[in-house]
Amino acid sequence: MWDLETERVISEIKRNNAKRILFQAPEGLKLSVEQEIDKIKKYLEEDDEYKNADADLELILWGESCFGACDLCDIDVKSLDVDLIIHYGHEELPYAKPEIPTVFIHAYYKPDGENLELIMKDIKKILNEYGDNILIATTIQFKKMLKEYNPAVILGCRANVGEETAKNMGNILFVGTGRFHPLMLAYKFKKPVNIYNPVTGELSKITDDEIKKFIKKRIGAISKLLLNPPKKIGVVLSTKKGQCRINIFNNMLSLLKENNIEYIPIVLNNISPNYLIYNVDAYIICACPRIVLDDYLNYKKPLITPKEFEMYVKKDFEYEFDEILFDDFI
Known part of the structure; x- marks a missing residue:
């Protein structure tokens, strides 16, 4: 169903003379990539260039999250001396460049x-x-x-x-x-x-109705802050390379200082309800917007986007969608 480009992967491994290779894939592709690893390993072990190589061949599967090309694992595996990363299912993002050589396999849909x-x-x-x-x-x-x-x-x-x-x-x-x-x-x-x-x-x-309901719901979250002004806010940043919106994070801290609102900066890798347990009135999520839009019901305290916090400060109710932009990063 998905084109995992086996021949291209083997070619890139050989071109990079890689011996320690890490494979990263989203949940829906992990089992397919496990089979790919077996197939590629067998091929390389029978290849003359590799079976007589000085270093042992090691193909490793990344078992943690892979939410997108924003969620690279190069920093996490630096100490493993990985030569090459094969990343499945996404296109490289211009604002999230890996520090270890990485091949992006798009996993094109391939129906019969x-x-x-x-x-x-x-x-x-x-x-x-x-x-x-x-x-x-x-x-x-x-x-x-x-x-x-x-x-x-x-x-x-x-x-x-x-x-x-x-x-x-x-x-x-x-x-x-x-x-x-x-x-x-x-x-x-x-x-x-x-x-x-x-x-x-x-x-x-x-539909139009669904869009209006969404905007009404998000405006409602901002209105609640106006009715009960927050005494303390958690400002959350992810260390994931394509979610580490440091410029947005710094802007939020400055805005909180200007408005004399107490805050606590919080840095995480994976943002989840288990980690956001602090005595604050709300959290500004400076990472992926879908944490606020998709998962807000899972959290005990209100989640707002940086754009929504700006709306709260300005008392501006013209809703603006929060999305990740190039200027969000250094």
Whole structure:
């Protein structure tokens, strides 16, 4: 189902003369990558260039999280003397450069001929319904399949599809799995998004009502702060390379000082309810926006984005979606 580019991986291992190789993959690909490791190891052990090599060949599977190309493990494994990292399922982010040589394998979706025909037929039907005034957006896994449509490819937690294009288009079609990315498009551009899942064939939609409910809910969270001004706020930063928005973190600290609000800076790798246990009135999450948007119900204290805290300070109720940008990093 997913193209793991075995030959390319082997070629990159040989080109880098790597002996200690670490494989990193998101949850949905971990079992497939385990099989890949067995296959690649067997090939390399039978290869003349490797079986007589001085160093022992070691292929290691990263068992921790891999939420995206923001969640690199290069710093974590530096002490293991890893020569090369094979990272599956994502595109390298320009603001999260690995310090160990890393090969990014996109894991393109690879349906068989019959399923591909059905998928393209479904997409053409949707496009015929909406005409030319539609923007097609997707994630890297489906870019190759949609090449004839030249889709906008979303990288990371950013609605990087071209602001003017998205605003001028009457409709947006997201082709992919999950709802976070289409929700991000809908909330940022405040317009409905059609969703086509090529794996299941399901067609769904994020409606105007859903967008309004979301904005109302987030405005409600800000209003509660205005009704009960916070005495102390936790400012949370992740050490994950593509989530370590240090400029945003520093800006929030400055804003809190200017407004005479007590605060505690908190630095974590994985942000979860188990770690945010402090005596504060709310947390500003300076890491991935989806922690606030997807997981806020799991936390005992209110979570707000940096944009929402700025709205609270300015008493500005024109909702602005928080997304990761280049300028967030040093």
